[in-house]
Amino acid sequence: MPEFVCRQCGHCCLNLKEGKKSDATEGDVATWIKARRWDILQYVRPSFVGRQVFAYDIWIHPKTDLPVKRCPFLRKVRNQPRYYCTIQDLKPYVCRMYPVDEDHAARTGCPGWAAEPPGRP
Numbered sequence: 001m002p003e004f005v006c007r008q009c010g011h012c013c014l015n016l017k018e019g020k021k022s023d024a025t026e027g028d029v030a031t032w033i034k035a036r037r038w039d040i041l042q043y044v045r046p047s048f049v050g051r052q053v054f055a056y057d058i059w060i061h062p063k064t065d066l067p068v069k070r071c072p073f074l075r076k077v078r079n080q081p082r083y084y085c086t087i088q089d090l091k092p093y094v095c096r097m098y099p100v101d102e103d104h105a106a107r108t109g110c111p112g113w114a115a116e117p118p119g120r121p
């Protein structure tokens with residue numbers, strides 16, 4: 001059985017809806033506040049029930065207040081079909097855990113468990 005290997009294809013960050021990376025945890029937000037990463041926090045919106053925060057939505061465009069399709073912290077490697085996360089050490093829990101298992105990967109288009117993904121050795 002093949003092991004998971006991130007192919008750096010960027011699919012899960014280019015198509016956030018499919019990857020379902022739409023929530024940050026309280027811990028993520030606390031980390032970003034502690035690190036004074038307002039550049040990250042500007043893409044986070046708390047959702048309230050009454051006066052109580054019940055979720056933190058990501059990544060929400062600071063000007064339109066709408067979810068972005070592609071993560072603003074994703075960059076492409078020049079002249080290569082590979083992508084990387086510019087907030088790797090601070091990325092939210094949902095990104096650190098993605099994909100949770102082989103089935104989740106298959107359902108969301110992640111090729112990380114494919115034995116020989118197309119176009120890669």
Ligand code: SF4
Pocket residue numbers: 005006007008009010011012013098099109110111112
């Ligand atoms: S879709 Fe899978 S293989 Fe591609 S970058 Fe995301 S985790 Fe890595």
Ligand code: SF4
Pocket residue numbers: 012013021071072073074075084085086087088091092095
């Ligand atoms: S924070 Fe990093 S891992 Fe998460 S969606 Fe953005 S680029 Fe991808």
